[in-house]
Amino acid sequence: MKCFNHSSISALGTCKACGKGLCNxxxxxxxxxxxxxxxxxxxxxxxxxxxxxxxxxxxDSPKNIFLLPAFLVFMGLIFVSFALFEGKSFVSFPVVMGAGFVFFGVLFFIRMRKVYLSKANKVSHD
Ligand SMILES: [Zn+2]
Ligand SMILES: [Zn+2]
Incomplete structure (x- = not known):
């Protein structure tokens, strides 16, 4: 390959922006x-x-994307265990709300994991 500007000189490398072969x-x-x-x-x-x-x-993203779902699940479990500890039934408001927290936490985790994995794949293909 010859230099783009000097046809008699062989190119040493290519520009990262335009990809043209260039000499010293x-x-x-x-x-x-x-x-x-x-x-x-x-x-x-x-x-x-x-x-x-x-x-x-x-x-940085793995830590960040798993932080919120982990927090939601943690909060949900605390809600449920406190409510049950206080003798509340399984259909009482705090238990249902806590279960909802856990449910959305897990859902969120699966979603974020998919997004993260697809991004990670894209990067490795480059
Ligand atoms: Zn260039
Ligand atoms: Zn040149």
């Missing part, structure tokens, strides 16, 4: 990728920023 004179070696000198440097830099930020968001 036309390339800028950024921290995580190559770019057209004075042309796509900023674009490749911001591209890298977006990728590293979203990678960080994915890494």
């Amino acid at each position: 004179y036309c390339l800028t070696d950024l921290e995580h990728g190559l770019a057209c000198k004075d042309k796509h440097e900023e674009r490749v830099k911001s591209l890298e920023l977006i990728i590293s930020q979203s990678a960080k968001a994915y890494a």
Whole structure:
């Protein structure tokens, strides 16, 4: 492959923003990728920023997405156990409400897990 700008010089690498082959004179070696000198440097830099930020968001997400469902289930169990401990029947308001909390907590957990797994798959395919 020859340089996009110099047809007689062979390319050393490709710009991460536009994918053109470039020689030593036309390339800028950024921290995580190559770019057209004075042309796509900023674009490749911001591209890298977006990728590293979203990678960080994915890494953080497992804890965050399981926190709320876990809280809902926990609250529900407390409601139910307190109500039953106080001798309330299974169809009393606190027990039904607690069961609802647990139900929505589990539902939420399954939903979030699906979203997380599909995102994780997308990332690994790239
Ligand atoms: Zn470029
Ligand atoms: Zn060149």
